[in-house]
Amino acid sequence: MSGTLTIFKKEVKGFYANPTFWIICFLVSLIFSWIYPIQLNMFAQLLMNYVMQQGIPANQLNIHYGVFLRQLSYLNLLLIFVTPALTMKLFAEEKKLRTFDLLLTSPVTSLQIVLGKYLAALGAMGGIVLLALSYPVATAALAKLNWGPLLIAFFGIFLVGGVYTAMNLFCSSLTENSLVAYVMSVILNVSIWFVGIGAEVVDSEVARKVFEHVSLSTHLSSLVEGTIRTNSLVFFASLIVLFCFLAERVVESSRWR
Numbered sequence: 001m002s003g004t005l006t007i008f009k010k011e012v013k014g015f016y017a018n019p020t021f022w023i024i025c026f027l028v029s030l031i032f033s034w035i036y037p038i039q040l041n042m043f044a045q046l047l048m049n050y051v052m053q054q055g056i057p058a059n060q061l062n063i064h065y066g067v068f069l070r071q072l073s074y075l076n077l078l079l080i081f082v083t084p085a086l087t088m089k090l091f092a093e094e095k096k097l098r099t100f101d102l103l104l105t106s107p108v109t110s111l112q113i114v115l116g117k118y119l120a121a122l123g124a125m126g127g128i129v130l131l132a133l134s135y136p137v138a139t140a141a142l143a144k145l146n147w148g149p150l151l152i153a154f155f156g157i158f159l160v161g162g163v164y165t166a167m168n169l170f171c172s173s174l175t176e177n178s179l180v181a182y183v184m185s186v187i188l189n190v191s192i193w194f195v196g197i198g199a200e201v202v203d204s205e206v207a208r209k210v211f212e213h214v215s216l217s218t219h220l221s222s223l224v225e226g227t228i229r230t231n232s233l234v235f236f237a238s239l240i241v242l243f244c245f246l247a248e249r250v251v252e253s254s255r256w257r
Contacts, residue, residue: 003108007116008123015086015124024082028128035074036135039067064149068136069224072157075132079125079161084185086124087168088178090117091251095176100254110252114244118169125161129154149226156223159236160216164189166243173250192216 015021043066094100103113133154139145168185175181195214219232 003106003112004116004119007108007113008119011090011117011120012123015120016127021086021124024085025128025131028078028082028131031074031078032071032132032135036067036071039070040139043067063139063143064146064153064226067139068150068153071132071135072153072224075129075157076160079128079157079164080189081186082128083121083125083161083164084168084171084182084189087121087165087172088181088185089172090121090169091172091247092176092178092181096178104251104255110248110255113251114169114173114248118165118244118247121165121169122162125165126158129158129161146226152226152228153224156220156232159223159233160220163192163216163236163239163243166240166247167192170243170247170250173247 043063046066091100094103108116136145136150164185167188168181171184171188172178172181174184193216195216213231213235219229219235222229222232
């Protein structure tokens with residue numbers, strides 16, 4: 001796997017040495033620096049007034065549900081648009097600059113190329129998730145946190161980001177136009193959330209269970225609430241493997257051509 005490691009080091013260095021990546025991080029931190037204090041302030045006011053406001057759901061009085069899960073929803077929305085920006089050039093730019101042909105003739109397999117680029121993009125996306133995690137961690141100075149559910153919830157959103165990364169890497173492998181790769185990636189990221197809607201519109205119980213099983217939100221919901229389920233991990237891993245395999249097939253077909 002030395003080929004994978006070589007490509008990974010090259011690509012991850014390119015991410016963290018690229019001003020675009022740090023501009024994205026700055027924009028993400030700017031958004032959370034604006035939203036997160038507002039969420040904390042609303043939660044603090046809710047705690048102060050909960051005696052007078054009967055009927056407030058109990059989970060709204062829990063900082064995990066009242067603040068952290070809302071932050072995760074914003075982070076997921078950001079990743080839908082940020083992840084394509086990170087991955088769109090991984091293959092498309094190389095094809096445009098004709099360095100992709102040199103990569104294909106180098107002593108590395110198509111699988112090593114895809115894995116190296118995927119792991120590098122995953123490392124960059126993980127940096128953004130860690131940036132978002134720093135806000136709840138900073139809250140530990142003000143409140144006692146339940147670290148288990150918090151870390152599991154962010155692990156869940158990291159897995160979702162891993163799925164985005166795999167899908168967007170596949171989109172980048174299909175074209176040499178970075179803008180086209182970005183648009184395709186955003187559409188795919190948004191579309192995958194609508195799969196679960198089928199469970200609400202079908203009448204068959206079997207079909208409903210199938211749609212629920214392939215729904216991203218169904219598997220993410222248990223993780224963000226602090227529960228790790230084997231079927232959810234298998235589901236996320238299957239999606240990642242599927243799209244990495246499809247990207248590998250595209251690269252391998254380019255090698256034969």
